[in-house]
Amino acid sequence: MSRVEYDGAMSLRHAALGLLTFGPASGYDLLQTFNGSLANVWPATQSQLYGELGKLAEAGLVTVAEEGARRRKEYALTDAGLAELRHWLVDVEPTVVRRSDVLLRVFFLGIVEPEQAEEFLRERERDAIERQAELRVTEKEIASDTVDLAVYGRLALEWGLRFTEMQREWAVWAQQEVAKVRG
Amino acid sequence: MSRVEYDGAMSLRHAALGLLTFGPASGYDLLQTFNGSLANVWPATQSQLYGELGKLAEAGLVTVAEEGARRRKEYALTDAGLAELRHWLVDVEPTVVRRSDVLLRVFFLGIVEPEQAEEFLRERERDAIERQAELRVTEKEIASDTVDLAVYGRLALEWGLRFTEMQREWAVWAQQEVAKVRG
DNA sequence: CGAGCCATGTAAAGAGTTACATGATTGC
């Protein structure tokens, strides 16, 4: 039960704490969720997750509730962990900054041929369509999920649907803009 | 002129190369742009940028074209640098993944009171409005900019305007959804 | 008994942030 260091960044910690509110789970269990419904929101690697769970246990935010077969450790949220999670949810301002690989390329699209710029934007349109289709699949999975991310997870999903739609419309518009310059 | 290592990630490198297509510039000059028109797309710290310029020079993608007063080094893009930039723009698939601090919180909004969840969403709505206002300011700056990020930078800006609008509308919708559950 | 999944861990390197440190030049 050492001191809890927390400065505002670092959300893998809170993602793990959050998932444990749905009940005790092992690192392996959590990893399935990170690769599943959380993949589009906060992906994490196995390596990172196991390390983080160790730190979380050391900090007293989770405890090893049970040790099972195959070295399995089942983690459970402590009162301190739940308090930290609530604190993060309510009091800590989310980071606004977002890096966008795509947008950075858009800035420099002037150095390639307009045809290539248009092709780039056409690919963004296709990406958006594809990702939206994937979200529709997730939509059905979530509905029939045992772990109840359904309630508020539905809000996150709707965000994704609106986001991909916006991206698709923008890509179509941007192609027209480039066509204007080219033509 | 050592070998260029490149595996698909890492875009600060390309941001720097891209900015140098508008003409030679010092680390300090580039930093102004990173803090300005690029701040919402690919922020970078002074520390990181100077380090990267050193590596870029070592790799032969840029050269020190001129050394001025106050230790100023003016960097210029080499042919190899421009080639790498074009390659990145046309051949390298942009990363799709995106971490969202906000969306992660949405997933776990069920553990706080519905009133707090609504307040959280109301803040997102305010954020979106505020950020859109900032983009409107940038819009006018870009129009009267000497460095010509204007042409395709305009496309990136429009993306931002559409994005913030989408976010605002989603936040309004989400508040209503929470109100339904609460009521 | 072996394939496949369950389950955890470490090591190394890349990418990003914050803080510290230094010095030159310009303009009032």
Next chain:
DNA sequence: GCAATCATGTAACTCTTTACATGGCTCG
């Protein structure tokens, strides 16, 4: 001369990714 701005650099730490490594259990 001194404050502000120009200008570069280093050190330490955190977060993230990729690769490597190991072993247990179950079922056909």
